[in-house]
Every structure is written in structure tokens, then in C-alpha cells.
Amino acid sequence: MTSEYSAHHLQVLEGLEAVRKRPGMYIGSTDSRGLMHCVWEIIDNAVDEALAGNGSRIDVVLHEDGSVEIRDTGRGIPVDIEPRTGLSGVEVVFTKLHAGGKFGGGSYAASGGLHGVGASVVNALSERLDVEVDRGGKTWAMSFHRGEPGVFADSGAPSPDAPFRPFKDRSELRVIGKAPRGVTGTRIRYWADRQIFTKDAVFQREELATRARQTAFLVPGLEITVRDERGTEVDETSFRFDGGISEFAEFLATDSAVTDTWRLTGSGTFTETVPVLQANGAMVPTELERECQVDIAVRWGTGYDTVTRSFVNIISTPKGGTHQQGFEQELLKVLRGQVEQNARRLKVGGAGAPKLEKDDVMAGLTAVLTVRLPEPQFEGQTKEVLGTPAVRQIVTQVVRKELTARFASPKRDDKAQTALLLDKVVAEMKARISARAHKETQRRKNALESSSLPAKLVDCRSSEVEQSELFIVEGNSALGTAKDARNSEYQALLPIRGKILNVQKSSVSDMLSNAECASIIQVIGAGSGRTFDLSAARYGKVIIMSDADVDGAHIRTLLLTLFFRYMRPLIEAGRVFAAVPPLHRVIVVNPGSKPNETVYTYSEQELHALLTKLTKAGKRWQEPVQRYKGLGEMDADQLAETTMDRAGRLLRRVRLEDAEAAGSVFELLMGNEVAPRRDFIVDSSDRLSRESIDA
Template sequence: MSRIDSEIVTAEYSAHHLQVLEGLEAVRKRPGMYIGSNGSPGLMHCLWEVIDNAVDEAVDGNGDKIDIILHDDGSVEVHDRGRGIPVDIEPRTGLSGVEVVFTKLHAGGKFGGGSYAASGGLHGVGASVVNALSERLDVEVDRGGKVYAMSFHRGEPGIFTDTGEKRPDAPFRPFEDKSELRVIGKAPRGVTGTRIRYWADRQIFTKDAAFQLKDLETRARQTAFLVPGLEILVRDDRDRGPQTPAASAEGVLAPVVDEVPREISYRYEGGISEFVDYLATDPPVTDNWRIQGEGTFKETVPVLQADGHMIATEVERTCAVDVALRWGTGYDTTVRSFVNIIATPKGGTHQQGFEQELLKVLRSQVEQNARRLKVGNDKLEKDDVLAGLTAVLTVNVPEPQFEGQTKEILGTPAVRQIVAQVLRKDLAQRFSSTKRDDKNQASQLLDKIVSEMKARVSARAHKETQRRKNALESSTLPTKLVDCRTNEVARSELFIVEGDSALGTAKNARNSEFQALLPIRGKILNVQKASVSDMLSNAECASIIQVIGAGSGRTFDIDSARYGKVILMSDADVDGAHIRTLLLTLFFRYMRPLIEDGRVFAAVPPLHRVIVMNPGSKPNETIYTYSEQEMHALLAKLRKSGKRWHEPIQRYKGLGEMDAEQLANTTMDRSGRLLRRVRMEDAEAAGRVFELLMGNEVAPRREFIIDSSGRLSREAIDA
């Protein structure tokens, strides 16, 4: 490029090409900077901003109930019983407090520290960002015996002319000279609060963006745990329509989603201790330990002066720490961290301080008890300490530093050391306690984490031997395994077959190229009740784990699994269902990644074989049905068309009653079989169900059976 050309290009890029976005215009232009995305997560983040403001009021002692309503027209409403947004005039802007909150970025009552000691909605962009990204937003404030109202269209204040139900596309007239905060009624004496209803702007959000009820209920539940005594009601008024199962090209049936309650209320008095009890599903090794404390630190921040200038000032902060934790017999780790009631799913300095100090204290305790624990030269790692831990960590910090507006990571450096100090002091007292109960729990905890360390060291040394090639070369696989020939893991299938009689038929029915068979005898061990050592010493459980070849528990490596699909093939009767449930318990507890990856299936063998007689020399037709209802519907259809069938209709009691051709056509051949994929949408809920149905506690299971007996059809029981 010549010098002259270079000068021309440079001259074309000048100051007038720089775009300055002011006010809410910047939010609409770059929504991802404020809410992360313009899909469902961003839509939910807008809702969190509104809810967090309501929760801040409740935390500050104003109001004990919040209503969240998903309306059928796509809007959402949040109603709190707080003090109500200020309605008087803000002196610098000349606008009402309501308009300032909803139209000015970085405006609110959470900057100076006078209105809120510690809050989640800190950055002052929550309400204004939601307003900017809404096609319509209506706010009503109960305050001083009056009901005030204001409406906005894509962030601009004005008046909608509604002829009936409120609609975002109703005629809108923006204010021209001066905006108006209308008084639309009287509020009962002593009643205060704020109602916000908004319609998300579909010019901003994607077509498939929708409010996720499951996420909303999870957030409401955890907030109710974190703010004892606060009631949060969630109501879904949307029309969800009928929910039907969908089948894939291979015949895999997706599960039917149960109808969820349209209204549910959350209120807990036990705080984070009750939250830990809710999250933990395994039997306890320690009690629920509650650790509380606080510390101070200094930081330099810009402080707004009376004359409007910002001056860097050193201020002293107080950080309050509250932790509830317990260890269980399992190996999963559940740590939930929060800052001023706001979840920090990606952690931050508070969680770093918690995990680092936990490791440091327990390493010291193991070293002091090295002879009894027989640890040798091995050292604990963080995963050893966190195995089986369920913890909820909360800190309250004035003006916390978050990494980004989405507030997923706490960045305040001083919090790390304060959390560590509080944890160090409390754990030192617990481990040095002379009380018998404390000493027993400390001893059991050290035994558990040392056993986790030894399992990790052993698994690391033997990891390569678990792979398919090594397993085949070492000839350690069970002799009863009927393996397949292919080396392609994604293509291979392992059928876990009930009984030797079914195995004989399945051998002739399978495709030996990619279908392997492993027979089990009867009902395996209920691993929900048994210890790890009992499970490993059980021949059937050990064989299944050995054949799959990916290990078990915390050391399970899904990349080492020898088969792309694991298919549970049991009889279509009550005993077969029980065997399938016991197998699923084994997979859920010790090989959960297979379920999470969608690689565990249940075969669906037919219940009946109907032979339809055709006239003349035309061969008879064989039709298989999979339920009593389906069979009766088929017979009614045949009767209506004048066709006859062989009597009696064959009812299969087990897989062994089929010949190889029938078993292949109905259950094993990919072109004609049906499989039910085992899914786990909510690990916590699944864990509670397994503990209820398969755990040690009998009383809750008895109550469940009695309460659910009315929903069971007698015809569904194969007697």
C-alpha cells in the first residue's frame, strides 16, 4: 500500500465514527454484557434481578412473603411486601424514585450503605436492565396509604391504553414534557410493597427463550433456605398442553414428564443447616456442623461526597461467614456457595478459602494420626477431602466485587482469608474436643478421607488395566461373559440378561458382531443399603463392574467403558422389574456417568403374541403387544375389521418362553426393538427417590406405598 493510500484510510477513521451509547440504549444494543445471553439463561437472569431486589428487602427485615407468577400471556410478575420503591422526587434528576430506579443505570439504594447492610442486587443495573429489555413493564407501589403506578415501553415511560387485559402491543403514548407517577388507588393501612410485571422484548430475546419453571423453583427453594422465615410462592399459569413421549429413529422411548404442581410455596425455618439436610442423600459420617464467625478488612473505594464528587476513601468492612457442612458415606461432593443470598455457582474467593483451609486442617490431622491411619508417605488431595461432603457456604459482604454483572464469581480478595480463619478456629476446637461424640465423628471422618486417598492412589496405579485391551489380554473377565467381536465402543452393546435360560435363547438371537451378553443369577445385592466392601465382594456386582471396565464410584472413568450401550433385559413381570430396579441402583450409585451420558437402557420385551389368521394361502400375521391395554385395543380393531386370531393368545411370562427368532425380532434387533433410555434430569431428586425406595429407612417407604396405592391398577400386577 502506498503512503498516499495509507493516509486516505487513516483519514476515513475519525472521531465521528465512534459510537457513544447512552442510558438504556446501551443495554438494548449489547444485552449480553448485562445478562450473559439473549436465550433462556438471559431471560431467567432478568427475572433473578427482580427477585433479588425483593429478597434484599426481606433480608433487611421488610416483608416475609414474595409471589412469583408466570402468566399465560408470557409475562412474569413479582410481588413483594417490602417498603415499596421510593415515590418522592430525587433531587438531582428531578424524577420520581420509581422512574430513577427503572430508567437510570447504576442508580439505587445499595451504593452508600445506608439502606442495605449487605445486598445481592448491588450494581444498580438490575431493574433498569430488565426495563430496557422488556416490551412492556408495569410497576405498582403500595406506600403511604396510596397505590402508585407507572408503565414503560422498551425503557421509555408513558401510558398504555388498555381496552381489557393488559397487553404489550396496546397503544402507547410516551410522556412528552414531564413524566407522571400516577396514583391509581388506596393501599390498606400499614400495607407496603412493590408489584412488577413485565413482558420480555422478543426483538431482543430468541424465539425459543422461555422461563424455566424447574430453575425458578430451584432458585425459590434455595432462597427460602437462605432466608429463614421468608415464604416464596411460585405459580405457573401458563398452558403447557399435553405431554406425550417421543420416539427416536431407533425406537428409543423418551420418558413422559409428569405434570408438575401449578403452585408451590417454600418456607423453611432451619436456615442453611436444613438446606444441607435437604441436599445430602447418603447416610451421615458426621453430624451437621454449623460454623459461624466474622472478620474485618480494609479496602479503598470511591465514595460519593455531598458535593457530587467521588473521592477514593479507605473504609473498613465486616464480612460475616456462615457454613453448614457434613460428610456422608458417599463419594459425591455438593458445595453451594452464596454471597449476600446470591448464588455463586462458579465459586470465588470465599469458596477458595473454604476448600484450601479444609484441606490444610485435615492434612494436619492426618499427619498427627499417621501411625493409626497407616498413611505412609501419601498426602491428601482436595478431592479426597471433598468426597462425600455436602456444604453450604454463605458470606455477607458490603459491596462485594463480582466478576461480571452475572455475579457468578466473587472477586473480593480479603474474603478468602476471613473464611479460612473462621473455619480454622472452629475445626481446631472440634478436633481437639474431649467429648466422646466429637472424638468418634472426628475418627470416622479421618478414616473416610484416608480410605478415599488410598482408593485414589490404587486407582491411579491400576487405571490402565481397566481398559478393554488389557482386560481382554489378562483373561480376567468373567467366564460367563459372552463377548462381541467389534472393537468399536460406540457400536457395541452389553445385554445384562436375567437367568441362564434367557441366556441360551439370547445367544442365538444376538448379533455376535456387536452384542455381548452377561447373565446374572436372580436378584443382585441392594447396594443402597450395603457398604462399598459388601458391594465389591458380591459376585454379581463385581462381575458387572469388571465387564464394563471403567471402575466404580469416584474413580469411574467413562472413557474406559467397554460398551457404548448397557441394556438391562429382564422378564416382563414383577420379579423382572425388581431386578431391573436393583441394577439401576447399582448404576446410579457406582456408575452414574453412564446414566448421565444416556448409555443405560431397559429392554422392552412384549407381553403378548397375537397370530392373526388370514384367509386362503396368505400367511398368518404375527403382532406383538406390550401392555394389556394395547392388546385389547388390537383385538377390538381386528374384531371391527372381521379378522380372527388364534386362541389362546400367548402371554409371555419370561424371556425364556420366546424362541431365538421371536426374541431377536422384538427385543434385540435394532430394526424392530423398543428401548427405554434411563434418564436423570435432576440428580438430587433421583438420589432422594433411590434413598426412599431402596434405603435403610423403612417408615418413609411404607408411607409412600400406602399413599400411592390408590394410583396402582390391579391389572398392572402380574400375579
């Protein structure tokens, strides 16, 4: 380091050098997230073609050698010479930053690509990139090595390790074949540069499939296929939806419906001053009139979770922006006005009456918000936040007009659904106020007041939350044994009577009025739903201890449904477990005075394997082998040793790796719709072994 600092210390990074030096500025990071962002850049270019009405199919292939290939049936990248640079359109697109057809030239009315850096950034961060274009009856091709055009001397399959010869005097866009008449499209295959990306960065097929599904929802009629050739078996999935964002909202929703899926559509215009490139190369500020199209699908359900997805020209904006601000602001305003108009029926209002808040309106809402406009202003290349100010007012006007019309509709269905919606948001408001008042009351309680915990709770002595465990026990017979088997210092017991309410089918009020559900929520002590406070939970672990039979599995599923819907943070924190009691007890007879040995097994396969092993070793066992039908058949020592004692027990942690997938499974297996559940049972029947049925 030196204190001298002058102009010769400055560096000027030319062209793609800047991308390789500071990749995070362009793709966010150099881990798996950045790797996937490169894929999105190429896919989004193909989708922009489909949005413009060119092409109806996109294929994404994850090759075995680590490369990715994206094929589309659009117009194909221009292959003629760009006059200012003297280079072919293909080379300009892949080697020049801020070069493209989306700067207001009329090629795209609304597109996701805006800055002209997507394809060139991917090229700069690739060890090798090959592009083929079908256009004008010919197939054109070009290759690049870390952004530099040239030719690879492939001896077999294309590889980034093949000898590379860069072009010296002039680049060449090669013609490698003929394209059928009228056929156009682009094929891009690239190998990410491992000098740039971290060692653990990988292409994630599930994330790719999720994004492909999402895009197919947003562009009705577009078919997107994801093919993964990296495993032992090829995995291929195709997506095509003609119902648009209404179908998307129904797919995202996991609870029972309070309203149908409503479409709020409209458009508006605004003016903005932007620099426009003139023929002489000068940039002249010009005032342009823009049109913004708004299309929103909304649906309220019985749950309290909010699922919103917002998009600008099919580009996801996970951090929102002006369009989402306008939507949420006007949604609250319209519903506040409707509640005031129906104050008498809803039994709200009067001096000092509470008002709806944003959380009350958003509870149970599933919304897909899309806007389309030319040249939107994003914050950064990753396009996570929309910044165009005028969009907020246009979205606000559309939501106000469409929602107000829905509430004023004379149709019987609309009247019934809007009434149910107002009942729901008012119930959410009252629940919020009640929860706040309850919390304040709890704060004011002094230490001498008696606990209001259920009498049937057999609590532990320890007050250390991290060490304590709550066992939810099936039936009184098991409770009696568990009392003797537990360590009363840190293990608490709560018995439940048989099968609790299926909360996936029931309303919140039904759940709270159910004695068993209310007891569980009360004992855990952290509330439920939106007001659930994980830090207030009284136990470090919640362990479901049910019999190892079909009824026990059903009870465990019902309890997990309760936790999933109303105490999900407990599962997300990894604090819900299922006890694993043994199925069999085998007493191995030892010769002479040596004491007999007791072995527990947890499945039929494990039992047969044990008996086979004993037979080979010439050992005998007591007949019959004890088969536990329920926890009540064990004595306290056996239950402690196998299921409750920390030294020898086996617990299965309940995980929530994918909330959306879990939600759809719970709705399928525990929800109101019978037909999909019947189809699932019929389709899955061949997976079940008759021998495993306890009949």
C-alpha cells in the same frame, strides 16, 4: 468500509440505549438464560428487602400472556423526588443506570444488588413494564415502554400492544388508590421485549421453583410462592424453611450420612479503600472497616459425589470465588493435620507416605457456604464469581477454628463422627492411589497376557466399541435362549443370578465384594465411582434385559441403582438401555392356505385393543393367547425378533434429565429410610390398577 477513522465515527450511547445495544454485557445472553436473569434481578431486589428485615413474603406469577409479575411486602420503592435529577425515586430506579440504595447509603447492610443497574436493565429490555408501590397510605403507579416512561391506553387487560403516549415535558408518578394503613410493598409486572430475546427464550418454571426454594433456605422465615398460569391448569408452589442452610444441605444430600450436618459460623473484619460520594458530588477515596459474616453447613456421606453451593448475600456464585477458595483450602489443611495426628490408628504415614488431596476430602461432601458483607466485589454484572480478596482469609480462619474445635470435642457423638470422617477420607486416598497404580499396571500389560474377564461372560467378536452391545441377562435359562438369539459379531451376554445387592444401602467395600456387582464393573471395564473413565468402556450400549414382571422390574431398578451411583457418566452419555420384551403373543388365523400371522403386544391395554380390532374385522386367533412369564419361555427366534434383533426390537433409553431429582428418588425408593418409602407407597396406591398386578 472505509479506511478513514475520525471522531465523527464515534457513537455515544446514552442511558438505556447501551443496554439495548449490548444486552449480553448486562444479562449474559439473550436466550432463556438471559430471560431468567432478568427475573432474578427483580426477585433479588425483593429478597434484599427481606434480608434487611422488611417483608416476609414474595409472590412470582407467570401470567398467561407471557408477562411476569413479582410482588413483595417490603418498604416500597421511594416515591419522593430525588434532588439531583428532579425525578421520582421510582423513575430514577427504572431509568437511570447505576442508581439505587445499595452504594453504602445505610439502607442495606448486606445486599445482592450492588451496581444499581438491575431494575433499569430489565426495564430497558422490556416491551412494557408496570410498577405499583404501596407507600405512605397511597398506591403509586408508573408505566414504561422499552425504558421510556409514559401512559398506556389499555382498553381492557394491560397489554404491551396498547397505544402508548410518552411523557413530553415532565414525568408523572400517578396516585391510583389508597393503601391500608401500615401496608407497604412493590408490584412489578413486565413483558420481555421480543426484539431483544430469541424466539425460543421462555420462562422456565422448574428453574424458577428451584431458585425460589434455594432462596427460602437462605432466608429463614421468608415465604416465596411461584404461580404458573400459562397452562390449562394453574400450578402454584410455596416455599418456606425455618432451618436455614442446615436444612438446605440435608435437602441437597442424596447419600447415607457419615456425619451430621455441622454448622461452621464466625465473622471477621477487614479494611478497604473505596470511593465515597460526598455531598458536593465529589468522589473521595475513603478507608472503611467492613464486617464479613460466615455461615457454612457441611455434611459428609457414604457416596463420592461432591455437592457445593456458595452464596454472597444470598446471590449464588456458581463459579466460586475467594470465599470458596478459602473454604476448600482450609478444609484440606485441617483434615491433613488430623490424619497426621491419627496416623497410627489410620495406618498411614512414614517416609514418602502419600498425602490427602482435595478430591479425597471433597468426596461425599455436601456443603452450603454463605458469606454476608457490604458491597462485595463481583466479576461482572451476572455475579458468578466473588472477587473480594480479604474474604478468603476470614473464611479460612472460621473453618480452621470451627473444624478444629469439632475434632477436639470431648462429646461422644463428635468423637465417633470425626473418626468415621477420617476413615472415609483415608479410604478415598487409598482408593485413588490404588486406581492410579492399577491404571499404570494396565498400561504396562502386553497384548499377549490373558484377559481377566469373568468366565460367565459370553463376549462378542467385534472390537469396535460403538457397534458393540452388552446384554445383562437375568438367569441362566434366559442366557441359553439369548445365546442362540444374539448376533455374536457385536452382541455380548453377561448373566446375573437374581437380584443384585442394593448399592444405595451398602458401602463401597460391600459393593465391590459382591460378585455380581464386581462382574458388571469388570466387564464394562471403565472402573467405578470417581475413577470411572467413560472412554475406557468396552461396549457402546449396555442393555438390561429382564423379565416383564414385577421381579424383572425390581432387578432392573437394582441394576440402574448400581449404574446411577457408580457409573453415572454411562447414563449421562445415553449408553444405558432397558430392553422391552413383549408380554403376549397372538397368532392370527388366516383362512385357506395363507400362513398365520404372529402379533406381539407389550401391555394388557394393547392386547385388548388388538383383540377388539380382530373381532371387528371378523378374524380369529388361536386360544389361549400366549402370556410370557419370562424370557426363558421364548424360543431363540422369538427373542431375536422381538428383543435383540436391531431391525425389530424396542429399546428404552435411560435418561438423566435432573440428577438431583433422580438422586432423591433413588434414595427414597432404595435407601435406608423406611418411613418415607412407606408413606410414598401408601400415598401412591390409588394410582395403581388392580388389573395390572401380575398375581
